[in-house]
Amino acid sequence: MPDTRIGVFVCHCGRNIGGYVNVPEVVEYAKGLPDVAHAEHNLYTCSEEGISSIKKKIQDNDLNRVIVASCTPRTHEALFRSACEEAGLNKYLFEFVNIRDQCSWVHMTLPKEATEKAKDLIRMGVAKARLLKPLEEIEIEVTPSCLVIGCGVAGMTAALNLANQGFDVHLVEKASELGGLLLSLHKLFAVNREARELIVPLIEQVKNHKRITTHLSTEVKDVKGFIGNFDVTLEQGEKESKLRVGTIIVAVGAEEFKPVGQYGYGETAGVLTQLELEERLKERTLEAKNVVMINCVGARVPERPYCGRFCCLTAIKNAVLIKENDPEANVWILHRDVMAYGVEFEEYYRKAMESGVRFVRYSLETPPEVIANGELKGVSVYHELMGKQVELPSDMVVLTTPLVPRGDNAGISKTLKVPLSSDGFFLEAHLKLQPVEFATDGIYICGSARWPVEVSEAIFQACASAGKAAMPMRRGHVRPEAITSSVNEEFCGGCGVCAVLCPYGAMQMVSKNGKGVARTIEALCKGCGTCGAACPSGAITMNHFNDEQIMAQIEALTEA
Amino acid sequence: MAQKPKLALYWAASCGGCEIAVVRLYAKILDVAEAFDIVLWPCIMDFKYKDVEVLPDKSIDVCLFNGAIRNSEQEHMAHLLREKSKVLVAYGTCAYMGGIPGLANVANRESIFELVYHDTPSTANDNGVRPQLSYQVPEGELTLPEFYDTVRTLAQVVPVEYFVPGCPPVREQTEAVLQAVMEGQLPAPGSVVGASDKTVCYDCTRIREDKRIRGFHRPYEIIPDSTHCLLEQGIICAGLATRGGCGAPCLSVNMPCRGCYGPPPNVFDQGGKLLSALASIIDTQDQDEIERIADTVPDLLGVCYLFGLPASMLRRVRQD
């Protein structure tokens, strides 16, 4: 190893470290370690003064490795890495030693022990620093086009959003027409407007937009590649076509649950779902006088514990429409809690009650019973509030069911290598911090494909995912952190363990001289190290966290 | 007439398989005998230790030393042959990594003697007779080598120039190594020779599809498909964590690799890596299922360190 010259900068952090750890003693100790060419202490290493000192000492002392012993890399590693870069040192030749958050602050009554611990940690840091290598971040070009899967309100909104920003969009739809679920709806709740008024203009805009190419009756057969460079194979009947896109948005929506076998659905005439009711309302073929709606059918039950989010509002909407049509009609909504959140929806619920829709609370343990012998007679329910069984005469029973994941979600999940939740909907990267994207870079999610959403939420999410997708496409490139894995093909025996372990599909088996070897797709690798830890041939190196570095840290800790 | 280079072969704690490996050169053994002046080969020829003791230091050009070091006689010969040899080769897995005799590192002298000289069912030893280091008889003193607590590799006792892995090394590689010695074509000292830098997976011609398993089987428990990867069928094969170059002969007769060629070049501890790989491909997230599957491996230490316990990081079982 050519002359390794390590600089160690120990921070007092005011009194936060200096008040407990004997910083001057630690600096003297560091000076005595092999390969340490310079050691100093700073009052605040992250201050203007501290940063300048680092840069100056790198130059003056010809340092080729830098260690800062202070707070925590989670907040300040980026800062010190920049300082090194500005002084001409590759940013990966910097190592952080945590002697505050995990040392001085937690051993405030044990100054001697805290000082010894700081020395040990710095010795370990120096051992790693000796073995650090300069690393280059790769720049991956991003193709400025997006594949949107699903042409409902979410998919079309996202597509238009991106197309209006100047990106090309390929819109793929399994059905033979655009529009999705909204085509089957009659009116939209709270706003009381026909779904047509929203969806038809959207369809027109999409059809006429020069940047949007629509593929109807088409499915996504295969996707290979990674952010910026997805190679997509589409299948339309027997015909296959190929595309190259930079980003992908999943907007496949969901479908209404059909409760076959429950409450006489599928057996007794007059028992419908809400969507089926909407059809009749649209076509004005409704002829019922006593409508009983049963909510939470197939939702919030042991086999499907989630809440459908907007089905209560659908029931309320349809109940109100029936009443508007025929004020003499009796409409009952049997529910297990009413989900009507926020401003508009709560008001809508109240209006429904005022217009004469009656709400009856029932419990999971005592569900309503549909009474019919050949012909629908009524519904018997245990009225929780009144505390007794009531009989409601009825000539139509409407079952309010949630949206459920589509059957082909599993196939799409495998094709795109994105996860599904335990309920079968798609699972985003992080509920709060990354709600409209997958952990896999370049693939985004919006609409009911994630979990049931109502129209405005579908639109928000579509705009959000389009906004997210636009970022890499506008920048034109992405630069992932260079802590990726790399395979030494001299040692790789092609066992394939890494390929099954990688959740990102970053480890691919390729053919070399007729045999298989593993290769890292740097653009996909996040650097977690799971492959490296398992690689039984030692062929995989985890850059910046490699075996030699970690072993050196362990050896340094246990030096006699 | 030019002096022929001197060759010595010695067996320490071994089974004799490495002797057979050399003899299996068939007709080529005559070339070896032609090219070298053999000065020691206890298995095959009649030289005595004192014949070696009188040789000048470093006068033996090459010594192929097989077997692990588990008693004082073997240790003595290791030191003697090191002194007398220019190039000392740890030939075979026992000398390289401890080998099968190395498994004794799960025990110690006391527990082994207790078993052998007392506990075994067919032993009748009421007087508790144990091997002695020395015993006086009318004719003089009889001595036995000291039996050590721990088995060591050759390199843990003396410096070694080359390592030839294999239990035993396969014929082609033995031939190649001897050829290289005869031609003076050996790499830098400290190297492993007679093997490749890749793993046994590279030598193996079975089809690999998906390394995910839901359980382990002993070889006798199922009849494996002879064209597909054994590990993918649930039979523990150490090939993925084992240095290749043997040509994967075990795999070609439907038996899994047991790891006798030792760790691949870049691996610090063969058993540790094998354990990591096996654990990683267990295809379940459920804790109970993980435990159930793990419990189907009857002897994890034996599986992971069958040939290399003395050479491993922990080297031996810890005892009070």
Added chain:
Amino acid sequence: MDRNGFEPLILGFACNWCTYAGADLAGTSRIQYPPNLRMIRVMCSGRVDPTFVLKAFARGVDGVLIGGCHPGDCHYMEGNYKARRRIHLLRKMLRDFGIEPERLRLEWVSASEGARFAQVVADFTKTLKELGPLKKDAKIAVSQQD
């Protein structure tokens, strides 16, 4: 019981996103815990090769603590599940080696669990004090006459 003031040496591996963050939180909250732990930061508990643990014990470390994200929360999706499988098998093998499996501890500590992190360290330190120093078998090999 304190064996003559024996202070165990604990090597830790903390995943960047959860345990390391939780440990930092213990710091910002000034929660005190014993000074026996020396932490190595890794990106994911899935990075921890069982070989590292074997190395640590071979070098005389008294206990190894591995911290990762709670199951289901791994930043890299499944790294912690791999860690769990490896550590389970490793513990079994450590027992075969005569090393008490309690000396290897796998804990799920989230970024918000500062107090819990401190508790785990205190607890582990106490356990190791009771177990005593790792049997080093320092006179590895040789003769009973040494």
